[in-house]
Amino acid sequence: MPSESPACETVELQIRRQDGPTTKPYWQTFVCPVRPGANVVSLLMDLREHCVTQDGTRVDPVAFEHNCMEEVCGACAMLINGSPRPACSALIAELEAPIRLEPLPKFPVVRDLMVDRAALFAHLKRVKAWIKLDGPWDVHERAPRVSPKEWQANYLYSRCMSCGCCMAACPQFGPQFGSQFGPEASFVGPAPLAQVRLMNAHPTGRYDKAERLHAIMADGGLSDCGNAQNCVRVCPKAIPLTTAIGELGRETTLQAFKDLFGPH
Structure with missing residues (x-):
């Protein structure tokens, strides 16, 4: 009899969202599957494929910036669990759950996690x-x-x-x-x-x-x-x-x- 495949690991993702520069921010919670070695950027990229909140509501994909994925360009910087840092070098396995993502403070918000530097x-x-x-x-x-x-x-x-x-x-x-x-x-x-x-x-x-x-x-x-x-x-x-x-x-x-x- 074939052995059962191991259950996929998941993580709760709390994202502070904002539809535009002049709109009010709000929070949405997602439960996302985590691949081995995943970072915050790869998790957000996976979320774009199936952007459904914890309560089952399909919503627009989360807007964010990324480029190099090597902590060189600085584009993906955001507030992760209350600390400003690049999302590409923030490994999911090293972060305390639930993971809270917010736009980088002090800069005007363009949309969701995107800011104007x-x-x-x-x-x-x-x-x-x-x-x-x-x-x-x-x-x-x-x-x-x-x-x-x-x-x-x-x-x-x-x-x-x-x-x-x-x-x-x-x-x-x-x-x-x-x-x-x-x-x-x-x-x-x-x-x-x-x-x-x-x-x-x-x-x-x-x-x-x-x-x-x-x-x-x-x-x-x-x-x-x-x-x-x-x-x-x-x-x-x-x-x-x-x-x-x-x-x-x-x-x-x-x-x-x-x-x-x-x-x-």
Whole structure:
């Protein structure tokens, strides 16, 4: 007589849903079968095929973002059991059930678990988090030399994938902290600050160092950090964000002295 096949494991999934940016959120509960090695993204992908709530009601598939499935792009970041983290690296077997999924806080909800990270990218532009190629320096024939020690330190910050987890956990970042100078002058957040540290350490990026430092010395910059250190606790790439903020504190102080006593 053939042996009975083992029962399929299931998990209860509680999802905070929202039909649009201006509608009220609501909760739905699902009971989903779990494949071996499944993560939150794969569970949501399976749920799209048979999106039926725990009480048997068929509903629209849950909207969410994902791309790389390798914790590189940052698109799938959401609140999982109350903690901001990428969904692709959140293994079901390691999560406490029931699993609660919510959109990443501090960012406007587009639909369900999808959020608009425009504020993060706007702040990256605000601090000029890029390297200019055009200038009086030679970048065409060979790359600038960087010592192994500098490379090792800079690499830690280059791993940022703009997922927004650090911003979601930061108590000083969010639409509720409007500035008297408008939303474009609100706190830039830990991710853009770390990118200032990275770009200023680049052999070519250092030519715009003063401009970046002036950007974070303005309203909504470095002085708005409350040193809660939530950012470094939730960063999925273990980026030393508070170390960067400390280094930038010294750099901005030196820049202030240069502005005060330097040549005019």
